[in-house]
Amino acid sequence: MAAPPMFFLLATVAVAAALGMLIARNPVSSALWLVLNLFCIAGLYLTLNASFIGVIQILVYAGAIMVLFLFVIMLLNLSALPELESLDWARIGGFAVGLVLLSQLLYVVALELDLGVEPVSGEMAAQVGSAATLGEILFTRYAVHLQVAGILLLAATVGAVLLAQRRFE
Amino acid sequence: MDVALNWYLALSAVLFTIGTLGVLFRRNAIVVLMSVELMLNAVNLTLVAFSQSMGDPSGQMLVFFSIAVAAAEAAVGLAIVIAIFRSKVTVDITEINLFKH
Numbered sequence: 001m002a003a004p005p006m007f008f009l010l011a012t013v014a015v016a017a018a019l020g021m022l023i024a025r026n027p028v029s030s031a032l033w034l035v036l037n038l039f040c041i042a043g044l045y046l047t048l049n050a051s052f053i054g055v056i057q058i059l060v061y062a063g064a065i066m067v068l069f070l071f072v073i074m075l076l077n078l079s080a081l082p083e084l085e086s087l088d089w090a091r092i093g094g095f096a097v098g099l100v101l102l103s104q105l106l107y108v109v110a111l112e113l114d115l116g117v118e119p120v121s122g123e124m125a126a127q128v129g130s131a132a133t134l135g136e137i138l139f140t141r142y143a144v145h146l147q148v149a150g151i152l153l154l155a156a157t158v159g160a161v162l163l164a165q166r167r168f169e
Numbered sequence: 170m171d172v173a174l175n176w177y178l179a180l181s182a183v184l185f186t187i188g189t190l191g192v193l194f195r196r197n198a199i200v201v202l203m204s205v206e207l208m209l210n211a212v213n214l215t216l217v218a219f220s221q222s223m224g225d226p227s228g229q230m231l232v233f234f235s236i237a238v239a240a241a242e243a244a245v246g247l248a249i250v251i252a253i254f255r256s257k258v259t260v261d262i263t264e265i266n267l268f269k270h
Contacts, residue, residue, distance in 0.1 A: 007177075015184065064240065069202070
């Protein structure tokens with residue numbers, strides 16, 4: 001299904017970039033680490049032969065959403081917040097929650113649930129992930145959903161403008 | 170279930186956990202929003218891996234709509250951050266306690 005060396009390279013960089021986002025003090029560095037992580041995930045989509053979603057990922061996430069984040073950081077002129085020095089209980093609790101969550105997720109993956117379907121071949125997967133197949137199903141079976149998504153984006157745009165304009169006392 | 174799919178699911182679990190830790194630990198509201206984006210991405214990776222492994226394009230349609238919702242969420246969330254910054258001149262989530270009276 002995927003070329004393993006490429007997968008491991010992209011996966012390592014993706015995890016390293018995510019950790020960099022978590023650790024970086026400066027919000028701009030965090031945003032740039034997240035951009036690297038999003039590019040790696042787009043590459044992973046390409047190793048899965050999902051070319052359409054890979055391109056959309058770069059265009060929408062790395063292109064539009066991250067530019068929005070960087071604009072807001074620039075607009076607010078933020079400096080790095082002072083981090084908490086002491087090892088308080090909330091932080092230890094957070095680590096425990098993270099460990100439990102990770103072990104639970106990996107346990108479910110390790111169970112190897114029987115899905116009852118055979119994995120499809122690479123050519124078939126490339127055909128499923130192509131823009132032609134996805135475009136056809138988007139405008140036939142999911143046409144109503146597409147309209148609803150459009151209305152949602154319109155409402156979000158109007159709401160964002162109103163919220164950012166309003167001046168709370 | 171082939172081996173490659175398991176690797177993708179494990180990577181997605183790791184990324185989701187890092188996103189959760191970001192939401193729990195970071196005090197900057199904008200970084201918290203970015204961590205939420207990371208969690209959404211981890212779930213999208215799972216959906217695409219399953220969809221490609223089963224040869225069913227519906228999973229990728231769900232990812233498509235999820236990206237649209239993530240864009241809307243980022244726009245509204247950042248607008249709220251700007252509105253809060255205007256009134257309190259901070260984005261530290263430990264100091265944003267409007268309802269705590």
